[in-house]
Amino acid sequence: MKPALRGILVVGTDTGVGKTFVAAALCRALRQAGRPVAGLKPYESGCRPTAKDAAALEREAQSGLPLSLRCPFRYRAAIAPAIAAEQEGRVDPIGAAAKIVRRVGKDYVLIVESAGGLASPVSKSATNLDLAVALGLPCLLIGRNALGTLSQVSLAVAALRAREVPILGVVLSRGAGPRDPSQATNVEWARRLTQVRRTFALPRIGVAQAARLLSAELQPNLD
Ligand SMILES: Nc1ncnc2c1ncn2[C@@H]1O[C@H](COP(=O)(O)OP(=O)(O)OP(=O)(O)O)[C@@H](O)[C@H]1O
Ligand SMILES: [Mg+2]
Numbered sequence: 001m002k003p004a005l006r007g008i009l010v011v012g013t014d015t016g017v018g019k020t021f022v023a024a025a026l027c028r029a030l031r032q033a034g035r036p037v038a039g040l041k042p043y044e045s046g047c048r049p050t051a052k053d054a055a056a057l058e059r060e061a062q063s064g065l066p067l068s069l070r071c072p073f074r075y076r077a078a079i080a081p082a083i084a085a086e087q088e089g090r091v092d093p094i095g096a097a098a099k100i101v102r103r104v105g106k107d108y109v110l111i112v113e114s115a116g117g118l119a120s121p122v123s124k125s126a127t128n129l130d131l132a133v134a135l136g137l138p139c140l141l142i143g144r145n146a147l148g149t150l151s152q153v154s155l156a157v158a159a160l161r162a163r164e165v166p167i168l169g170v171v172l173s174r175g176a177g178p179r180d181p182s183q184a185t186n187v188e189w190a191r192r193l194t195q196v197r198r199t200f201a202l203p204r205i206g207v208a209q210a211a212r213l214l215s216a217e218l219q220p221n222l223d
Contacts, residue, residue, distance in 0.1 A: 007110030009137040011128055013152035015116040017144045018173030020053045023113040025210035027060035030109055038063040038108035041071045042097035043115040043122045046078035053113055072100050082121035094126040098134045118156045129159055138168040145172035145201055147182040150189055157194040168221055169198035
């Protein structure tokens with residue numbers, strides 16, 4: 001049997017919901033706690049030429065690992081990785097990504113960011129959800145704290161449960177979007193609909209504050 005990895009897979013209901021923001025804050029919290037942490041983004045598209053998410057994670061994790069391990073599959077087009085790979089005539093299977101993640105996981109606690117929404121395709125016949133199954137890491141699901149999130153969060157939680165992926169919690173993150181009345185009730189209703197007890201809001205804050213808030217919410221899982 002493959003040894004269990006230590007860490008968290010950060011997945012999202014959609015693109016642009018706050019996965020990198022949360023993953024970077026988690027890297028910061030673990031590093032400040034003196035843990036050897038690696039922030040990985042196995043698939044990243046929109047690299048023109050920089051892999052910005054991978055760089056943001058490394059800024060906080062300071063693992064010193066090469067980009068080839070932190071972000072092995074990079075694409076120029078800002079489109080789902082599977083489609084970008086197809087356009088470039090490449091095949092980058094999740095087995096290869098999982099192998100690299102497992103290798104890094106021998107020496108580091110892992111914070112892995114998925115690419116786009118949970119059901120987006122990352123390679124020819126695999127989605128982020130398939131990657132979650134392959135890695136077996138507990139997932140932290142990030143959604144937008146905005147109108148529309150309840151359906152997205154409910155569907156994503158159902159999909160994770162159908163594949164028996166452990167759910168660490170649900171974070172409703174407040175990005176740059178405008179205020180809307182649903183923000184007052186989204187957390188309570190997401191919890192009611194999904195029965196994920198650890199569902200909480202992340203206000204629009206800085207990364208240092210987010211690291212403190214996430215540490216408090218996710219203890220003892222960050223120990
Ligand atoms: N709670 C928050 N406080 C402050 N800024 C936030 C918060 N949540 C998200 N953001 C900001 O919202 C924007 C989108 O978030 P982010 O880049 O983390 O999304 P993502 O899910 O990683 O997107 P992608 O699918 O492209 O990887 C970023 O500018 C990020 O810094
Ligand atoms: Mg991101």
